[in-house]
Amino acid sequence: MEKLMGNATGSDVPPTPDYAENGTALEAEDKALMEQFLSDPAHDYRNLKYGDTVDGKIMRVDHDELLVDIGSKAEGIVPSREMLSLTPEDRAALQIGTPLLVFVVQSEDKEGRAVLSVDKARQERSWRTLQTAFEQGEVIPARVVNYNKGGLLVNLEGVRGFVPASQVTGISRGPDTQKQSDMAKMVNTDLNLKVIEINRTRNRLILSERQAFQESRESKKDELLAHIQEGDVRTGVVNSVCDFGVFVDIGGADGLVHLSEISWSRVKHPSEVLKVGDTVQVAILSVDNERKRIALSIKRTQNEPWTRASERYQLGQLVEGTITQLASFGAFARIEDGIEGLIHISELGDERIQHPKEVVAEGQVIKARIIRIDPARKRMGLSLRLHHEADETDADLPPLPEA
Numbered sequence: 001m002e003k004l005m006g007n008a009t010g011s012d013v014p015p016t017p018d019y020a021e022n023g024t025a026l027e028a029e030d031k032a033l034m035e036q037f038l039s040d041p042a043h044d045y046r047n048l049k050y051g052d053t054v055d056g057k058i059m060r061v062d063h064d065e066l067l068v069d070i071g072s073k074a075e076g077i078v079p080s081r082e083m084l085s086l087t088p089e090d091r092a093a094l095q096i097g098t099p100l101l102v103f104v105v106q107s108e109d110k111e112g113r114a115v116l117s118v119d120k121a122r123q124e125r126s127w128r129t130l131q132t133a134f135e136q137g138e139v140i141p142a143r144v145v146n147y148n149k150g151g152l153l154v155n156l157e158g159v160r161g162f163v164p165a166s167q168v169t170g171i172s173r174g175p176d177t178q179k180q181s182d183m184a185k186m187v188n189t190d191l192n193l194k195v196i197e198i199n200r201t202r203n204r205l206i207l208s209e210r211q212a213f214q215e216s217r218e219s220k221k222d223e224l225l226a227h228i229q230e231g232d233v234r235t236g237v238v239n240s241v242c243d244f245g246v247f248v249d250i251g252g253a254d255g256l257v258h259l260s261e262i263s264w265s266r267v268k269h270p271s272e273v274l275k276v277g278d279t280v281q282v283a284i285l286s287v288d289n290e291r292k293r294i295a296l297s298i299k300r301t302q303n304e305p306w307t308r309a310s311e312r313y314q315l316g317q318l319v320e321g322t323i324t325q326l327a328s329f330g331a332f333a334r335i336e337d338g339i340e341g342l343i344h345i346s347e348l349g350d351e352r353i354q355h356p357k358e359v360v361a362e363g364q365v366i367k368a369r370i371i372r373i374d375p376a377r378k379r380m381g382l383s384l385r386l387h388h389e390a391d392e393t394d395a396d397l398p399p400l401p402e403a
Contacts, residue, residue, distance in 0.1 A: 099124035220252025255294030264338025305338030
């Protein structure tokens with residue numbers, strides 16, 4: 001018996017298994033396998049819900065729907081009603097294997113498939129892009145799709161935005177009929193815009209073309225200021241006319257042509273010789289980088305008329321002129337741009353008069369004889385008298401008024 005008992009409990013008999021320890025080991029191994037299984041993207045079975053935005057891959061393209069692999073327990077479908085924002089070109093680009101961002105409209109239909117939307121996915125992505133653009137002050141392009149009484153309607157990949165008429169540089173501030181005409185011409189054109197208000201909850205998006213334009217102008221102006229120099233000659237376009245001069249766009253920046261720098265002739269108001277939209281040659285007079293101001297001249301791009309006056313005019317010559325100004329001592333007549341002569345009151349006729357207005361009026365065209373000329377001092381004396389002896393001295397000739 002002892003022998004038998006000894007054999008039963010001796011060292012040659014395998015030990016009884018510890019089931020608790022083995023069970024723990026198996027659980028740890030199973031857990032590790034499960035974690036490895038779940039970490040494999042191929043087995044990423046997500047619980048989809050409305051509003052999720054998912055990156056998928058097209059598995060089949062049918063006439064009225066798309067079948068999309070979204071990594072869930074079943075594929076998803078995109079019905080034709082959920083991809084209305086796609087252009088014919090976009091639809092043609094939908095091929096098997098093409099990545100596609102989709103929005104979950106319904107987690108599961110009767111067939112166990114998720115119902116997806118391309119339109120809402122594009123809208124979701126667009127809202128995110130617009131929010132980033134708003135926060136970072138970025139300029140974004142958009143296509144004008146329509147307009148109403150207040151402004152333009154634009155489409156930004158599924159998000160409808162509004163651009164008030166006051167925020168568009170190309171819309172007139174005149175009568176409503178003109179505004180409507182301007183806006184109609186902008187439909188189907190592209191604008192660069194800045195987001196000035198965004199509220200996704202209220203589906204509200206307000207944009208400004210004017211702000212984007214001004215920022216672009218400022219950037220171009222800084223670049224232009226760094227390259228132009230005094231004495232440069234540029235081609236520009238008049239974009240504003242005011243009492244003291246005109247502003248000329250010289251390719252990204254406006255410069256001022258003062259009234260005195262418009263013409264060698266005397267100009268009372270810039271509108272006499274220039275209008276908005278005129279193309280002109282201008283010389284750079286000065287550049288103030290700190291204040292970002294540019295002074296321009298139109299007349300400096302032309303020869304100063306008096307430099308060739310001695311070649312064109314001689315004593316005793318008859319010339320045609322236009323009366324430009326009356327004074328108590330006589331009348332001034334423009335012979336050509338930049339050259340004016342004085343008809344002293346004593347030279348307005350053979351009879352004595354009290355004031356030039358008795359004989360001539362501003363704007364009147366006259367024939368006169370040159371009786372004095374001094375190109376160096378920019379002076380010319382004229383006479384309307386029938387008989388006058390030429391005199392080369394101009395000691396008694398009053399100076400011409402400043403232009």
